[in-house]
Amino acid sequence: EVQVVESGGGLVHTGGSLRLSCAASGFILSSFSNHAMSWARQAPGEGLAWISAINSGGGSTGHADSMKGRFTSSRNNAKKTLYLQMNNLQPDDTTMCYCAIYSGCIYYDTVPTDFDSWGRRTQVTVSS
Numbered sequence: 001e002v003q004v005v006e007s008g009g010g011l012v013h014t015g016g017s018l019r020l021s022c023a024a025s026g027f028i029l030s031s032f033s034n035h036a037m038s039w040a041r042q043a044p045g046e047g048l049a050w051i052s053a054i055n056s057g058g059g060s061t062g063h064a065d066s067m068k069g070r071f072t073s074s075r076n077n078a079k080k081t082l083y084l085q086m087n088n089l090q091p092d093d094t095t096m097c098y099c100a101i102y103s104g105c106i107y108y109d110t111v112p113t114d115f116d117s118w119g120r121r122t123q124v125t126v127s128s
Contacts (some may be wrong), residue, residue, distance in 0.1 A: 009122030022099035
């Protein structure tokens with residue numbers, strides 16, 4: 001069973017940076033490099049909202065408009081890890097962040113609905 005675990009969240013001041021990681025494991029009949037991945041966020045009382053997506057090779061990414069220029073997704077297939085570099089964080093970025101892993105087509109502008117696994121989240125808090 002494929003599993004993903006997020007890490008790297010924390011408390012930063014406005015304008016600060018965080019680098020989230022999402023480590024994948026449990027590949028038996030498939031490999032990490034055959035899967036696309038996404039990041040999503042969930043603010044208190046709201047549903048999941050798409051942050052970004054990256055294809056299996058890492059050469060194609062997409063980010064939500066409000067995060068373009070501040071957030072960057074990348075991956076290291078040798079380490080089976082997805083990253084989200086978050087710069088110039090603002091109080092509105094306070095949220096819980098989740099990563100998802102899935103095979104098939106990459107999900108742009110939407111949260112994946114056909115997926116192998118979601119992580120359990122990491123908390124991002126930005127103080128003003």
